[in-house]
Amino acid sequence: MGISVDVRGRVDYSTTLDAMQAYTAARGPEAADLLWICEHERLFTQGLAGKSEHVLAAGDIPVIFTNRGGQITHHGPGQVVAYPLVDLRRAGYYVKEYVYRLEQAVVHTLAEFGVTGLRVAGAPGIYVRPNDPGGHARWDPSSRLPFDGLAKIAALGIKVSRHCAYHGLALNVAMDLEPFGRINPCGYAGLQTTDLSTIGVAASWKEVASVLSQKLVDGLTP
Secondary structure, three states, rough: OOEEEEEEEEOOOOHHHHHHHHHHHOOOOOOEEEEEEEOOOOEEEEEOOOOOOHHHOOOOEEEEEEEOOOOOOEOOOOOOEEEEEEEEHHHHHHHHHHHHHHHHHHHHHHHOOOOOEEEOOOOEEEEOOOOOOOOOOOOOOOOOOOOOOOOEEEEEEEEEEEEEEEEEEEEOOOOOOOHHEOOOHHHOOOEEEEEOOOOOOOOOOOHHHHHHHHHHHHHHOO
16 A cells, blocks of 8 residues: 655645544554645744743744654745654554654655755754765764754654654755744754755755655655
């Protein structure tokens, strides 16, 4: 059974969350796995591990508390948000591997645009070198400050209920990055955040959404 892709475009976050929860609660063993590709208006979402002190100055941007894992992040126009609704037990892999597959889909997507995506141990998501986005040298954090020389380009947070995953990941394409300065992104003070546009990649939301969709389908199909 494959994954059905639905490119929904710009949609309301709370309505989408309600729909994900309803589908997950009602799905049976034969229910299809889905992939929703979305974009949201400006908002902050705070996960179950979120701490209020990581919201520095939300201002006019709403903060929505949600049941995904992780801390605080920002959504806004120009960001591709992917919500896979996957039965992990049927797929045959555990949560740790699922997270790896999500991250790997982002790495493969970035590679299509000439960008090298990097992982940081203990900090889910994908990072790039803003000063050398296409470089292939391995990032060695052993003698540097955390995230020194890196910027986060994709955030990840999931929820698993009855062996079924929802929520997902967000890849920054061409955003207003200012709101990331109003929070400690993903709970890390001073963490730099970037997007494809800022590091010199001229790609549309639709182009990136199309590539990411295919990489997720390829990576999540057992």
